[in-house]
Amino acid sequence: MSKSKDASAARAVLEYLNRQNRPYSAVDIFNNLHKEYGKTAVVKACESLTEGGKIKEKVYGKQKVYVADQGQFPDVDDNEIRNMDARIGELSTQSQDMDSQVKRLDAELRGLNSSISTEEAVLQLKRLTDECEACKGKLKTLMEGGKTVSPEEKDRIYTARTKYVKEWRKRKRISNDILGAILEGYPKTKKQLYDEVGIETDEDYGTSPPEI
Structure with missing residues (x-):
């Protein structure tokens, strides 16, 4: 070289x-x-x-x-070192505060980004308002004795009801079987398990699957 x-x-x-x-x-x-x-x-x-x-x-x-x-290098005064250490501590605290603020603002931004826009909210409100008015009109006709349900629609409604009630009973039975198996090795009561998991039952709301 x-x-x-x-x-x-x-x-x-x-x-x-x-x-x-x-x-x-x-x-x-x-x-x-x-x-x-x-x-x-x-x-x-x-x-x-x-x-x-x-x-x-x-x-x-x-x-x-x-x-x-x-x-x-020039000698460094002990007081200057202590002042610098104190300043470092202050800046570290400020940095932590800023990090917390950034996290909070990021969470707020994510919430805003996941929300619908004003234009979308206006359109949704109009749609729901129109549906509400249609339901009110249908209810008024029914209360006045009018017939707005065709035989075909009635059959469709009853068929759907039967389907959903069967599914309700099926899922309730499966859930009870699973929870029963868990309770066999669970050291606490059923109520404590339900509270810990956050399970709400039909009985909590005074209801049960209707007869088909």
Whole structure:
């Protein structure tokens, strides 16, 4: 490697160590400089800078680390350090508060994004209003003795009722079987299980599947 390249690597290493002001191994410096200089060049730069007294070398077993010469930096007043620590504490608290605020705003934004728009709400309101008016008209006709249900519609309604009542009974039976199996090994009462799981029964509302 040319002398100019060696000098360039040495300048880069020195500037990096002075700027970071913390210990690094030659490999760390090589990686942190984004491998702009070869590993051999970085090692040679560290050694030459150490020999020139521009950086300090610390040896820990087989590991060598390099750090900026602390003599070039001004002394730091203890009060200044304490003030900086206090400021760090304040900024950390502010950061936590901001994180909490960001989470709250994110949750609020998700809620707003999942809500329907004003235009959609207006259209939905109109549709429901029209349905309500139609139901009122149908109810008025029925109360006045009018016939608005055709035989075909009546049969369809009764068929649907039978289907839904059968499904109600079927699902109630399956649910009871499952809960019965759970209760066999459950250490508490049925009511406690239902409360913990959040189960609401027909009996809670004073109802039961009607006769078909």
